[in-house]
Amino acid sequence: MSTRMLAALVMTFIATAAMAHSTLKSTVPPSDSVLSASPPEVVINFNEPARLVSVIVARAGAPERKLQFTPVAESTTFNVAAPALENGRNEIKWRALSKDGHPISGTIVIVVKPAAATPKSP
Numbered sequence: 001m002s003t004r005m006l007a008a009l010v011m012t013f014i015a016t017a018a019m020a021h022s023t024l025k026s027t028v029p030p031s032d033s034v035l036s037a038s039p040p041e042v043v044i045n046f047n048e049p050a051r052l053v054s055v056i057v058a059r060a061g062a063p064e065r066k067l068q069f070t071p072v073a074e075s076t077t078f079n080v081a082a083p084a085l086e087n088g089r090n091e092i093k094w095r096a097l098s099k100d101g102h103p104i105s106g107t108i109v110i111v112v113k114p115a116a117a118t119p120k121s122p
Contacts (some may be wrong), residue, residue, distance in 0.1 A: 022098035
């Protein structure tokens with residue numbers, strides 16, 4: 001393989017890597033979790049630094065509610081403290097800007113289903 005061809009392959013690899021968008025790596029709790037109560041926090045992890053721009057919780061028949069998150073700067077991990085999720089299906093919708101400036105978004109679904117109360121003995 002010629003030096004010129006090798007250089008072209010290396011440049012193609014570098015350009016492709018530079019154009020890759022940040023992607024969601026994981027969340028805690030994971031999407032599609034069924035919990036007995038609202039989690040104390042939701043953690044959103046990306047594969048590379050991103051800038052989270054909004055997080056909202058949506059529920060059928062209820063207005064969307066904006067959630068606060070930290071940090072407000074570029075990071076790979078974001079924390080949403082005390083999301084106060086209600087009983088039933090909660091969709092946490094996030095929007096971010098990947099490191100290359102492209103918008104990315106997703107939804108984390110968390111169902112809060114309290115345990116059934118045990119009947120009291122007479």
